Structures are given as structure tokens and as C-alpha cells.
Amino acid sequence: MSKKLQNATNLYLRGIRDGAVDEVLNNYMGKTYRQHSTGVSDGKEGFKAFFTDFFKRNPERVIQVVRAFEDGEYVFMHVYQNLNHGGAKWITTDIFHADEEGRIIEHWDVIDAFYQDDEIFGSFEIKDEELTESNKSVVRTYLTEVMQNHKLETFNQYVADEMKEHDLSISNYASWIKEHYVNYDFVFRVMGAGNYVVAYSKVAIDHKDYALFDIFRLDQGKIVEHWMNKEIMPAYAELTNSGKFQEKIMExxxxxxxxxxxxxxxxxxxxxxxxxxxxxxxxxxxxxxxxxxxxxxxxxxxxxxxxxxxxxxxxxxxxxxxxxxxxxxxxxxxxxxxxxxxxxxxxxxxxxxxxxxxxxxxxxxxxxxxxxxxxxxxxxxxxxxxxxxxxxxxxxxxAISDVCIGCGNVCVTAHNNV
Missing domain, CATH: 2.30.110.10 (Electron Transport, Fmn-binding Protein; Chain A)
Incomplete structure (x- = not known):
């Protein structure tokens, strides 16, 4: 396990599960810490203040990291939380940004309610690591062509006929896209490790805005399994930090x-x-x-x-x-x-x-x-x-980000920024 992956894991298990906040601040975080989680103030002080109160409200904490991988400077985690013997159960999807020493300097997440095991639990094995960039390209193109440009006729070029869907609100992924208003406003980041690719995006679903993680498993160049985790976008006036997506902010x-x-x-x-x-x-x-x-x-x-x-x-x-x-x-x-x-x-x-x-x-x-x-x-x-x-x-x-593949199709959506 790399240093950055170990530090992100320790932030969750030693910090949030075990309550060792000072250990996290001193050993696993960098000199600065930028926060994007809803309700948590920016910086190390904001992290400590939030979780000091969190521990009082939730003295019993079971936390399990179900999926995790790294891609360059970033770590992705898919986590199950059970608080106070089932009083609250959550699924969190997280991206951690690490500095050159592997210490965590920035964090994005989406938190949604847990209802049943199939939403998160199951096997996890990274394969085909040599295909990481190829699989990321498949997902980037899929998100551009199908979810932004709405070329639904190309859906089967990227998604296998028997794709397994884990979101309880979706019985058939292809039908769900057609039956609901689903628009990927922008794709903020795409990460991958072998046969797993994750995208973090701002998405409008039936005219409600969400911060949304898609987790895809690919096989032979097609999406064969899909998990989704989403959270309503907070109102701007309610923000306690720089928001769900911004990496930096100035006054x-x-x-x-x-x-x-x-x-x-x-x-x-x-x-x-x-x-x-x-x-x-x-x-x-x-x-x-x-x-x-x-x-x-x-x-x-x-x-x-x-x-x-x-x-x-x-x-x-x-x-x-x-x-x-x-x-x-x-x-x-x-x-x-x-x-x-x-x-x-x-x-x-x-x-x-x-x-x-x-x-x-x-x-x-x-x-x-x-x-x-x-x-x-x-x-x-x-x-x-x-x-x-x-x-x-x-x-x-x-939004211009690392998902650009130079396909030439951005003109369909980029007109909103002129």
C-alpha cells in the first residue's frame, strides 16, 4: 500500500472511526488541508471542530473501506459507515489529494443513505492495470457522448447488454436515462485503476442538482457494472467551505x-x-x-x-x-x-x-x-x-478538467461559457 493510500485509510479508520484526530492532523495531513465536504469548515481546524462534535453525537462508529485505489496524486475510497448501532447508515465516496510526501491536503466527498448491502458490498479486485488509461478514455467518451451530448443511440457502444446496476432507484440503466431528465453539467474528475474507473460530476436529475460519483467496472472495453452515489448540491449561502467542486478559492x-x-x-x-x-x-x-x-x-x-x-x-x-x-x-x-x-x-x-x-x-x-x-x-x-x-x-x-480527450465534441456544451 502506497503512502498516500495508507494516509487516506488512516484518516478514515484512525481519525473518524477511532477518534484519533490529533494523530491524523499531525501525521496524515499536509501542512494545509482544503475541505469540500458539506457542513465541514475548511482547514485542519475545521476538520477537528466538526469531528469533535461528531464523536459526541456518534459514540459508536463502525467504518469499513470497501473499495480504494490511487491514480497519480489522488486516492479514491468507497466507504460504509454504521453509526450508533444502526441509528444512521451511510455510503460515502471520497477523493483525497496528496502532496509529494503522500500527506492529504484536499478532500471531496459525497454522502448518501445506505439501504441494502448490494449498494456497496461485493467483491473488489483490480485487474488489467495496463488498460487503466484506455478504460478511463472509454468512460470519458461515454460521459461526453451519452450524458452530456445526449447521443443515446451510442449507449451500447460503451455499456454492455448485461450491465449490473447497484443503485436501488434504477432497475434498468438505459431506460432510466431515457425516462428521466439526466444532464451532466460538468465532469470534475475521472480516476482509474485497471478495470475500475470513477467519475465525479455535477449532474441535474429531474431538474435537481447533485454532486454525483459514478463507479464503473469495465471488461473488454465496455462498462459491465455500475454504482452511483449522489448528494443534493448545497445552496451557495449555506457553504462552510469552497464548495463541492472548487479546488482552490480566493476571497x-x-x-x-x-x-x-x-x-x-x-x-x-x-x-x-x-x-x-x-x-x-x-x-x-x-x-x-x-x-x-x-x-x-x-x-x-x-x-x-x-x-x-x-x-x-x-x-x-x-x-x-x-x-x-x-x-x-x-x-x-x-x-x-x-x-x-x-x-x-x-x-x-x-x-x-x-x-x-x-x-x-x-x-x-x-x-x-x-x-x-x-x-x-x-x-x-x-x-x-x-x-x-x-x-x-x-x-x-x-468545465475544462482532466477528462478532456480532444474528441472535438465540446462545442455542443461549451457554448454556455462563451
Whole structure:
């Protein structure tokens, strides 16, 4: 057993089952720990606080790791939990991210109720390790073609006729896909070991959003067995960490500060005829998750803002980090105060508008909106969503991740991100 797999196992068995939290924090976790589990706060402190209370509520804990494997820096686990002699029974599916020393630095999971043994228990043997990448490619293509592009006629190319289904809500997998609205919004990660492949995705089922794990067993290039574990996506306002999928998160002000540092960014508006216009505008102030800018009352830009105050902003710095924001721009009432404040923060404005000529300008603020951050300097590209002042985030229909196989079909779903 590798160091990372042993540390992930110890986190569960020594930490959660046996209650040895300090042992976990000091020996099995890295210097930092990013948490994505619903209801558990970020960091080592969040882990300890949650499970200190968890142990009080659940003094009797039976935990069994049923399936586990590693793929690169990541470990997957399929776990059964029996709390307080059957008072609560759970199935958890977990991904752990390990550092170079094999210590756990990040964790994602989905937790669902356990009802009967067939949902999780059974044999587990990793075979055909030389086919790991080939089997991952089969699953990636299946998820793209069938579950995202909805080419249901290709289902039998990837799934065996006698596939064994373990989810109690599904009597026939092929029929279930046809009879229900099932849409894989994005596939966050695909992992594999030989004949087993796991995908973690955001999925809409009958118009409810879930964080969902698919566990596939393949034989001769086709899916022959399937387990599923899903959890309702928590509301954004209820999050105690960075959410079910994001690998990293910065405070909104940090994202907006990138625009402030770039300063000259592209602003898009539409005119009274619905024609789009883009121009370069200076970001003057960023504070309290708000963006402040100004423009002259005689410009078309000013008129467009008054006619339709929806704006979109894009800027990229020299490190190939890009931020885009969409929201509504409001003209500020105490205009003289804000113009003076803008000139204090941006003294070069005095050269353009000397003396009282500055008051030909109107100050605007974007205080509610949503945005995205892209780091184009890494591969795969890092991409994270954020909001201004708790505006709900609209998750997009496609995410660039390690599931890309270069098939050319992403154009079907990627249009949601343009």
C-alpha cells in the first residue's frame, strides 16, 4: 500500500472511526488541508471542530473501506459507515489529494443513505492495470457522448447488454436515462485503476442538482457494472467551505484586485438597439466586493449604462490570469464625494480632468454580480467561480478538467461559457 493510500485509510479508520484526530492532523495531513465536504469548515481546524462534535453525537462508529485505489496524486475510497448501532447508515465516496510526501491536503466527498448491502458490498479486485488509461478514455467518451451530448443511440457502444446496476432507484440503466431528465453539467474528475474507473460530476436529475460519483467496472472495453452515489448540491449561502467542486478559492476582493491591478479592462454594454459595444475603461476602486468606475456624461458609454445597466468586464494580467465579471452598474447618488475619492485614489486623473472639470464625470458601482477566474498559465487551466456580495453563482455547463480527450465534441456544451 502506497503512502498516500495508507494516509487516506488512516484518516478514515484512525481519525473518524477511532477518534484519533490529533494523530491524523499531525501525521496524515499536509501542512494545509482544503475541505469540500458539506457542513465541514475548511482547514485542519475545521476538520477537528466538526469531528469533535461528531464523536459526541456518534459514540459508536463502525467504518469499513470497501473499495480504494490511487491514480497519480489522488486516492479514491468507497466507504460504509454504521453509526450508533444502526441509528444512521451511510455510503460515502471520497477523493483525497496528496502532496509529494503522500500527506492529504484536499478532500471531496459525497454522502448518501445506505439501504441494502448490494449498494456497496461485493467483491473488489483490480485487474488489467495496463488498460487503466484506455478504460478511463472509454468512460470519458461515454460521459461526453451519452450524458452530456445526449447521443443515446451510442449507449451500447460503451455499456454492455448485461450491465449490473447497484443503485436501488434504477432497475434498468438505459431506460432510466431515457425516462428521466439526466444532464451532466460538468465532469470534475475521472480516476482509474485497471478495470475500475470513477467519475465525479455535477449532474441535474429531474431538474435537481447533485454532486454525483459514478463507479464503473469495465471488461473488454465496455462498462459491465455500475454504482452511483449522489448528494443534493448545497445552496451557495449555506457553504462552510469552497464548495463541492472548487479546488482552490480566493476571497472575491482578491479576484477583483486583479482587475484593479490591470486597471485598463474591457467593458461590454449594449445600446438602445441591442447592438453590443466594448471599450477600455479604468477600474478606479475595488473594496468590499464592489467595483467603482466613472465616465463622462457626454459619452455613448454613459447613455448605454442608463439605458441598460447590465455590463460585462474582462481583464488579463501579465501572468495570464484572467478575470471576468458580469453584473449591474448603478450610478452613485453622492457623485461629488465619489469623484473626489476616485481622484484621490487615481491622481493621474487630475491631468486629464483638471480642477472642477472632474465633475463632468459620473461615478458608478457594481455591487452585485458573479465572476470567473481563469489561470491560463497552467495545464489543465484553473477555473473558479465567485460572487460579489453573495449573489448566487450560476454554474456553467462545461468545465475544462482532466477528462478532456480532444474528441472535438465540446462545442455542443461549451457554448454556455462563451
Amino acid at each position: 472575491t476582493n482578491n479576484y477583483l484586485q486583479i482587475l484593479r491591478d490591470v486597471k485598463d479592462v474591457a467593458f461590454a454594454t449594449v445600446d438602445a438597439n441591442g447592438i453590443p459595444h466594448v471599450r477600455i475603461i479604468d477600474i478606479m476602486i475595488v473594496e468590499n466586493e464592489k467595483i467603482y468606475f466613472c465616465t463622462s456624461r457626454g459619452k455613448d458609454f454613459h447613455q448605454q449604462l442608463l439605458h441598460n445597466n447590465h455590463v460585462a468586464i474582462t481583464g488579463m494580467n501579465k501572468n495570464y490570469q484572467m478575470v471576468r465579471v458580469s453584473g449591474q452598474a448603478q450610478r452613485l447618488e453622492n457623485n461629488a464625494y465619489w469623484i473626489d475619492r476616485i481622484f484621490e485614489e487615481n491622481p493621474s486623473m487630475n491631468d486629464v480632468y483638471p480642477g472642477k472639470s472632474r465633475y463632468i464625470l459620473d461615478a458608478f458601482v457594481i455591487e452585485e454580480g458573479e465572476g470567473e477566474f481563469f489561470d491560463l498559465s497552467v495545464s489543465p487551466i484553473d477555473r473558479y467561480s465567485f460572487s460579489l456580495n453573495k449573489k448566487p453563482i450560476t454554474l456553467k455547463g462545461f
